[in-house]
Amino acid sequence: MKVFCSLWLLLSLVKLSPAPPASQDPPFACRGAGDPAPPQPETPEDMASSGDLEPTHYPARRAATVALHQLNTRHGSPHRLFALQEVHKASAEDVAAGGRKYSLDFSVTDWASGSAGPALRCSAEVMFPGTERSSPDVQLRCEALQQINSTAQDHAFYQKYIAPESAVSAQHIPDSYGNVSEEMQPFWRLARVAASFIMLRESSENTEFNMAQVASVTQQESSEKQLMLEFVVLLHDLPSQEIVQWKLLASWSPDRGVRVLQTEWQPRCPHDTKPPN
C-alpha cells in the first residue's frame, strides 16, 4: 500500500503527455478484414528528428535498415545477403508535403561471412513521403558493389534446381531451435531477399522490419529459365512487436537476380483467437 501511495505521489508530480486516443483498428477477430500495416503504437507527437542525428539512436538505424532492404533487393542472392553493421553519420530534414529525407553514411557486411567479414561502406538518401502508406524512396551507393557479381555457388545452385524434376518444399526455416540445414541455407537467403521487397515497400519511420522465419518455401514450375519460388514469410516489426505474414511469388536466376511477382498479406489466425464457445 505504501509503495502505491508513493507511486501515485510521484506520478502526480511528473508532467506527462495526455493519454493518446484508443486504437482505431476495428475489433475483428482475426484482423482479417483489416490492413496489412501493423497497428502502430501510440507515440507522442514530438518524436520527429531533424538535423544531425545520433547514429546509435533508432531513427538513423531505421532509415539505414530501409536502405539495407533496398541493397538486398538489388544485390542479394542465394549466397549473398547484407546486414547492417553500423551507422557512422546521419542527418534528416523535412521535405515537401510532410515528407522527411534522411542522409546516411553506414557500413554493411556480407552476412554469409558474418561480422568478421569485410565491411562495405555505403551512403544513402532515404525519403519517407508524407502521405500514409507510400513507400520510401531510396538512393543508394555502396563501394565495390560494381565488382560484385554472381558467385560460382549461385551458378551451381541454379543448375541444380532449374532441372525440370526439381520440386523443393520445406517449412519452418529456421526450425524452432534456429537450425537451417545446409541445403536450405540458400533458399532461406532468397526468402530474405524476396522479403526485402515487401519490407522496403511497407517501411515508414515508425517501423523496423526483420524477417523472423520462413513459414514455407514451395518451388513452382520454372518459367523463362527462372527459378520460381512461392514463399510464406513471417516479418517482425520491432516497434509494434508484431509478426506479419506475407505470401509471395519470386523468381531468381544468376543473371536477373530476385524479382517479386506477387505478394499477398495473410492474416494470422487462429492462434490469436479464442475458440468459439
Next chain:
Amino acid sequence: TMKGSVISVLVVLAVLDRLAGGLEHRSYDYTKYHTMDEISAWMNQMERENPDMVSSMIYGQTYENRNITLLKIGFKSTTPKKAVWMDCGIHAREWIAPAFCQHFVKEILGSYKTDSNVNMLFKNLDFYITPVLNMDGYIYSWRDKTTRLWRKSRSPGTGNCTCFGTDLNRNFYANWGMVGISRDCCSDIYNGPTALSEPEAKAVTDFLGAHQNEVLCYLTIHSYGQLILIPYGHPNISAPNYEELMEVGLAAAKAIKAVHGTSYKVGTAPDILYANSGTSRDFARLIGIPYSFTFELRDKGNYGFILPEDQIQPACEEAYQGAMSIVNYVHDKNFKSAATTATLANVF
C-alpha cells in the same frame, strides 16, 4: 524375434537417455534450449545439490496457475542481505533469455569456490533469479512449430476481445498506458485491461515491493537487439542517476565486447529502441531500485528470436560478463567504501 528385441532395447535406451538428459547434472546441456519441465527439474537439482547456497521461492501464480519460482542464491545469513534481481523469459519467444539465466546460475555456482570475487558476492549479496517468468507463454511457444513466435501471457481477452494475452512488459504500474502500447487486445504490445491485470506482473511487483530496501540492482533479460536499456521508457522522463546508469551500462557493453567482439548499444529505450511504458525496468527504478537495466541479447535481426543453439554459449558468455560488470559495480559501491551513505535507495 532377435531384430524386434534389439529394436525394443534400443528404444528403451533412447527413452531413458532422453529422460535422464534433463535431470542428470553432468549431462545438463547448457547449449540447448530446454522445455519448462526440464528447467523446473534443473531448478530442483540446483537446490538439491547446493543446499547451503540455493533455495527456491514461489512468489506467485501464472494465469494458468503455475508456480512462479525463483532461485535465491548466496551464502545463508541470519541478517537480511542486499540483493540482485534477475528475471528471464518475460516474453515467451525470447528463448535465449531463459538459457542465459540458467547459464548465469551455472557460472556462479561453479565458480564461487575458486573465484574470490564471486565468493565475496555470495557473502554480501543474494541473487534472486527467475529463469522463466512468463511460464504460460513459454510453454505455449513450445507447443508446436506455429506457436514459436508467441510473446505475451496467455490470459484470455476481456470484454469483446477474442485474442489471448497481454504484453507483460507493458503491464507494470510505471507510466502505464502512456506510450509505446496498443489498446487493441490482439496487439503484441497490448498493455492489458488495467495495470497489473496480469498475475505474473503482480507477482514481480509484490516481491520487489516487499524487498525494496534489499534489492540494489534489477536486471531483466530479453532478446533481440544487442542493447542495454536504462530507464525510462518515456521520452520526457529522465532517471535522476541517468549519467551514472549510462556509465555503468557502457562499462558493461565494453565487458561484453571483450569476450567475442559483439557490439551492444547502450541508452534509454526511447533513444535506441522505441518509447514504451509499463515496463518492469521502469517500475523497479520508480520504486527506488537505483540500478535497473534491460538486456536485449543476440542477435540484431538475422535470426532474431530464433537464435541457433550453437550461439547459446557465446551469447551467454558475453552477456555474463556484462551482467557481472554491473553486479560488481553495484557491490563495490555498497560494500567497499565505509563512507557509503543512504544516497541510493530512496532516490525518486
